[in-house]
Amino acid sequence: LLSALLGYDGHYQQYEARFDQYITEYELQGVNLTAPADEQEQKQVDKALQAMQSDTELMRLGNLLPNLMLIIVTFSILITMVLLELLIPLWLGNGQTIGKKMFAIGLIRVDGVKVSTFQLFARTVLGKFTMETMIPVYVAVMALFGKMSLAGLILVGGLVLIQLICLAVTSTNSAIHDLLSGTVVVDFHSQKIFDTTDELIEYKKVLAAERAARQNY
Numbered sequence: 001l002l003s004a005l006l007g008y009d010g011h012y013q014q015y016e017a018r019f020d021q022y023i024t025e026y027e028l029q030g031v032n033l034t035a036p037a038d039e040q041e042q043k044q045v046d047k048a049l050q051a052m053q054s055d056t057e058l059m060r061l062g063n064l065l066p067n068l069m070l071i072i073v074t075f076s077i078l079i080t081m082v083l084l085e086l087l088i089p090l091w092l093g094n095g096q097t098i099g100k101k102m103f104a105i106g107l108i109r110v111d112g113v114k115v116s117t118f119q120l121f122a123r124t125v126l127g128k129f130t131m132e133t134m135i136p137v138y139v140a141v142m143a144l145f146g147k148m149s150l151a152g153l154i155l156v157g158g159l160v161l162i163q164l165i166c167l168a169v170t171s172t173n174s175a176i177h178d179l180l181s182g183t184v185v186v187d188f189h190s191q192k193i194f195d196t197t198d199e200l201i202e203y204k205k206v207l208a209a210e211r212a213a214r215q216n217y
Contacts (some may be wrong), residue, residue, distance in 0.1 A: 002072045011068065013063040022048050066145040073137055078129055085124040094193070095120060095183065107183045113194045119181045127177025135159055
């Protein structure tokens with residue numbers, strides 16, 4: 001739907017048609033543009049590339065296509081995540097997605113209180129979407145159009161490394177999105193969950209009083 005609204009296919013066809021014109025004009029059919037077979041082919045490729053770079057419409061389309069792709073992918077993923085990771089958990093309660101509901105697990109705050117709407121938003125949009133998904137997606141889209149440098153791969157590798165470290169060193173094996181939002185995934189059958197902070201405080205007071213009553217002075 002987004003592709004149709006933005007006219008991606010039409011722009012791509014225009015780009016492909018103009019590109020093919022240069023391939024035909026400079027007799028480069030079947031030639032590997034990135035690794036020409038001989039010096040003569042290299043000269044032909046260089047001439048074609050110079051002509052393409054001076055074609056403002058071709059360059060405009062070449063810059064437009066990756067931007068349109070990013071818009072399409074970004075909003076598609078965002079809409080999907082908001083639906084599955086935010087709206088459904090708000091409806092089911094206890095931060096449960098459909099999968100978590102099936103396995104009787106869910107989200108709570110790290111102190112044992114029910115997760116808030118803001119925490120779900122931070123976990124979904126800031127953590128899962130922005131950091132863990134869109135950084136790799138951006139690198140992948142740019143690489144698809146030949147516009148990604150080594151820095152992008154290093155960035156993704158660093159993100160993966162940080163994620164693995166978080167999973168390994170945290171006592172709850174929490175990923176970046178849980179650390180960012182202050183949430184933790186728990187088993188509902190064995191975890192006591194409090195509706196509010198006040199309820200948690202009162203429970204701790206009761207436990208403290210019980211411990212004090214058993215204490216021998």
